[in-house]
Each structure stands twice: as C-alpha cells, then as structure tokens.
Amino acid sequence: MFKHLKKRHLLQLFFFVLIGIIAVNHTLAESGGGITWLSSASLHAICPFGGVVTLYQLVTLGTFVQKIHISSVILMGLVFLLAVLFGPVFCGWVCPLGSIQEWFGKIGKKIFKKRYNQFIPKRVDRVLRWLRYVILARVLYMTAMSGYLVFAEIDPYHALYNFWSSETAILSIIVLLVVLVMSLFVERPWCKYACPYGAVLSITNKISIFKLKRTESNCINCKKCDDVCPMNIEVSGKDVITDLSCIRCMQCTSENSCPVSDTVTIEPVQFQGGRK
Amino acid sequence: MMKRIREQTILIAILVIILGGIGVTMATGIWSTESTKVPVKFETGDFEGEYNPEDIRGSYTLAEIASIFEIPESILKTAFGIDESVSADSFKSKDLETLYPEEVEIGNDAMKAFVSLYKGIPYELTGLILPDAAVDIILSQSYDFDEPLRSAIERTRYSIFEAQASADGDTPDGENNTLTGTIDNETTEFVNDASDAVENETAHETTEDEPVINGNTTFMQALDAGLSISDIEAVIGGEIPSTAMTIKDFCVNSGLSFSTVKTTLTAKIEALK
Numbered sequence: 001m002f003k004h005l006k007k008r009h010l011l012q013l014f015f016f017v018l019i020g021i022i023a024v025n026h027t028l029a030e031s032g033g034g035i036t037w038l039s040s041a042s043l044h045a046i047c048p049f050g051g052v053v054t055l056y057q058l059v060t061l062g063t064f065v066q067k068i069h070i071s072s073v074i075l076m077g078l079v080f081l082l083a084v085l086f087g088p089v090f091c092g093w094v095c096p097l098g099s100i101q102e103w104f105g106k107i108g109k110k111i112f113k114k115r116y117n118q119f120i121p122k123r124v125d126r127v128l129r130w131l132r133y134v135i136l137a138r139v140l141y142m143t144a145m146s147g148y149l150v151f152a153e154i155d156p157y158h159a160l161y162n163f164w165s166s167e168t169a170i171l172s173i174i175v176l177l178v179v180l181v182m183s184l185f186v187e188r189p190w191c192k193y194a195c196p197y198g199a200v201l202s203i204t205n206k207i208s209i210f211k212l213k214r215t216e217s218n219c220i221n222c223k224k225c226d227d228v229c230p231m232n233i234e235v236s237g238k239d240v241i242t243d244l245s246c247i248r249c250m251q252c253t254s255e256n257s258c259p260v261s262d263t264v265t266i267e268p269v270q271f272q273g274g275r276k
Numbered sequence: 277m278m279k280r281i282r283e284q285t286i287l288i289a290i291l292v293i294i295l296g297g298i299g300v301t302m303a304t305g306i307w308s309t310e311s312t313k314v315p316v317k318f319e320t321g322d323f324e325g326e327y328n329p330e331d332i333r334g335s336y337t338l339a340e341i342a343s344i345f346e347i348p349e350s351i352l353k354t355a356f357g358i359d360e361s362v363s364a365d366s367f368k369s370k371d372l373e374t375l376y377p378e379e380v381e382i383g384n385d386a387m388k389a390f391v392s393l394y395k396g397i398p399y400e401l402t403g404l405i406l407p408d409a410a411v412d413i414i415l416s417q418s419y420d421f422d423e424p425l426r427s428a429i430e431r432t433r434y435s436i437f438e439a440q441a442s443a444d445g446d447t448p449d450g451e452n453n454t455l456t457g458t459i460d461n462e463t464t465e466f467v468n469d470a471s472d473a474v475e476n477e478t479a480h481e482t483t484e485d486e487p488v489i490n491g492n493t494t495f496m497q498a499l500d501a502g503l504s505i506s507d508i509e510a511v512i513g514g515e516i517p518s519t520a521m522t523i524k525d526f527c528v529n530s531g532l533s534f535s536t537v538k539t540t541l542t543a544k545i546e547a548l549k
Binding site for chain 2: 006042078265
C-alpha cells in the first residue's frame, strides 16, 4: 500500500497520524474517556515552538508561559539538535502543518501543472520571505510581555488538530483555511512566508554540520533540482545550499530528482560565509 | 573525508533523536506534559514547610488534594455534597462549579478555603461561600480559631440541599419548581423555572465576555482589562515584577492572599464598566 511512498513521506504520515491520535485522545481524556496507555498531552505540550516562546519567561521568572510545559522545551532542544546536525529537517520531514500543505500542493500541481508554485512574482516573493522573521519577533515580544500564548490566536497548526474544540480561536481556523487554499497555488505558503518556527530553524541552514552540496563538475545543468524545490530555491546556481528557506526535504538530491548520481548530496561542509 | 549520508540515515536520526529523546527524558522523570501538581510550601511563619492550599489549581482532582493535604476523600465529598459514587480520580476541583447554580460561586476558591481551614490555616474568606457541610466539618475540628474567624466561617454558610435537588433534577414535577438556597450573610433566591431558562441563559452569555481574574491571569491581562499599573500596584502593595507573571504566582510568592487580591481587582474592573 505504501510502496510508492518515499521514506520522507512515510515519516510525514507517521507524525501526522501520531499527533492526530494524541489530539483526539486529549479531547477524550478531558471528558473522562480516552486511551489510557496513549499520551493525552495537549497540543501545546508537544509543540517545540512552545519551548521557543517560553524561553524568555523561563530565564527571567523561572516559569512557563500559560499552557506550556517542560515537554515543549525538551522538544525544542531535540529539534534544535537535529537542526544543528542536518538543518531544518523538522520542517521537511516532521511538521504536520508542512505535510498537509504539501498534500494540498499535489492537487495544485495536478491542476496547474508547470504553472504551479510560480504565481508570485520573484520581487514580491523576495520581500514576503522576510515576513516570518517579523512575525517571529512580534510573537516573541508579545509573549514575553504578556506571559500569554498569543500565537495560539492565529496558529493554524493548533487549528488543524483542534478545530472541533471551543478553545480554538476562530482566527486560527480562518488562517488554516487560507493556508490550505493558498497551498493549491503556492507550495508550502505558511512555511515560506509566515511560520515563526521555520524562521528560527532557518538559521541552521547556515550552521548545520551536514549541508546540501552540488558538485559542479558532475552537473549537466538540467535544472531539475530547481524545478522540484518546493521553496523555489535555485539549487543549480549554488555549490552549497545555505538558503534560509531550505527545509532539507531532499527533493533536489541525486537520491530523488537529480538524474546524475553523487551530484546533489548531503554531506559535512564547513561554514563558508557568503560563498556561492 | 566524511561520507555522504542518505535519506535513510536522516530518517533514523529523526526517529532516534525525537522519540529516543522523549523516551530518555520520560525514563529520567524530566518529561512532563502537565503542570506539576505539587503546591508550593509556606517558606516562613507557623506553617513553614507545609503545602500552601492557596496554590491548589482547578485541575487538581479530589484524589490529588486528598493525597497532598492528607484529608480523607470522603471528607472532601461530604463537605461539598459530592456523591460517593463519583470518582475522586477524575473529579477536579474546578468541577465543583458544575454542582451548584450559576449564581453560587462555589468552585476552586471554596476548595482552597476548605482545605486551608480544615488544616487549621487561617484563610481570607471575603466574598466566599462554603456549603454548610463544609462549615460544619471545619468548625468541628479542634483548632483554636479566634472569634472573628469563626464568625467569618459561619457567614460563608450556604444551604446546599435545595441546590443539590436542582442539580439532580430530583423534583416532584420536574419543572416549575422554585428553589431557595440560603447564605447567612445574604439571602439569594434561585429560581429554576422553565420560563426563566432563556433569561438566565442570556444573563450568562452577557457575563461570559466579562474580564475575570483567575489563577491564570497575568498582570498584562489585568492591564488589558482596563486597570492601570497604579491600580494594580496599590492592591498588591508593591511593584509589578513582570507583566508576564500570573497574579496568582505573585501572590503565592509574596505571601499575599490571592482570593483577596482577586476579589479587589475584579471589583475594580467591574467599577470601570
């Protein structure tokens, strides 16, 4: 049944289903039911971004932001460890919100073929890519000032797994719907333009131990790597891909799309500053 | 030269680091997806070293309260008129609110007051209501409460019987019944009449949007509700250490009565309307 799926797709599916089961079990446990041997943690408790937004309060007051627990901080640490090793693989391999955008994107690809993911002019796209850093700064500041989980008000990830709950803000459901509809035109719009956690992890594209590398001497310049990149990165123009938007989905590698073996690979590369 | 890695390696690394990391922190007791259910202890005074009932959260179950404060579950159930068949492991302190009519505020604050007084720890009772069984149990303890406190405890008394009948629907004709609950310091009539249901519902909806100070309210939220910094600082008797801090945490850390602070701040918010 899953033979046609790649390892990354299987892992995405695994985490998507796992988080879904935990979310449902949490709702059941709240009303006295649920599966006792399965985690009934709240979504906030298993979201690594919760660890990021609570850091300031944890350091200054020694307490967590409302609804956040030590589990979020632990997950933040584990995901950061992964990111230091391999870059933002959490975004490309684990995050359920990224996965569902990707699945909606498959429908978009069927509808728009080659035009898919090419609707936004490059100049506009370049500016919009900074938006997630603005959102990150705003969320961190607001949370630090209020001690309140302000991001939950717009968080589409929370809405995805809690849309049935009265706890979920209407605005977050609207954001989720907008993101899913946009995914029919643009690949991973939330990840590209709005995700504050992606903004945090993006920095590891510069510092991760293993990086995506293109061996120019092998390259036949077919630009297949550019075509398949969900984040519209021009892989064919770089030796080492340290673009902040990369989610390390490995679509561009010789293991997946590149037709020449050992040309686009992931391997240890030293920090190269601004080098191409 | 180090080797290139394949997708399979990344997949295994993700599983090992995330699931393994969770497993290790679980095994070492660090992992927790809930607030720790251990109240703070008094750091000074006559009750130094004892758990502070003021820190009981609405999410504590009867079993947890019974265990932490060494009070028999049956006492807690009797005090609050909870049926013996109700599971102490699943009934939370905040669930008390569902047992009484909306107009009667018996909830987590009442639980804190009861536990505190049951343990012989004086408690600020302004604005609180306790079921008469709870009052009887407290007064039957052999603590040497002074007369003003004993009077204050008596004044919280609320007759539970009629309200229980209302909650159980155990009425002669099932509707059109008028129930009266009596509190010593004020008398309130609770009308459980089908014709008033819509009116009561409307009143409830109106109050749902009102700003309320509770255990999770931060200073910033109190400011957002319209209070000024000087308003709040006058109540807490000092500077706000951080707007992100919950008012309750501040009170517990400072040895202030959260109930008193809460009541005063709520009154100030009400006065702003």
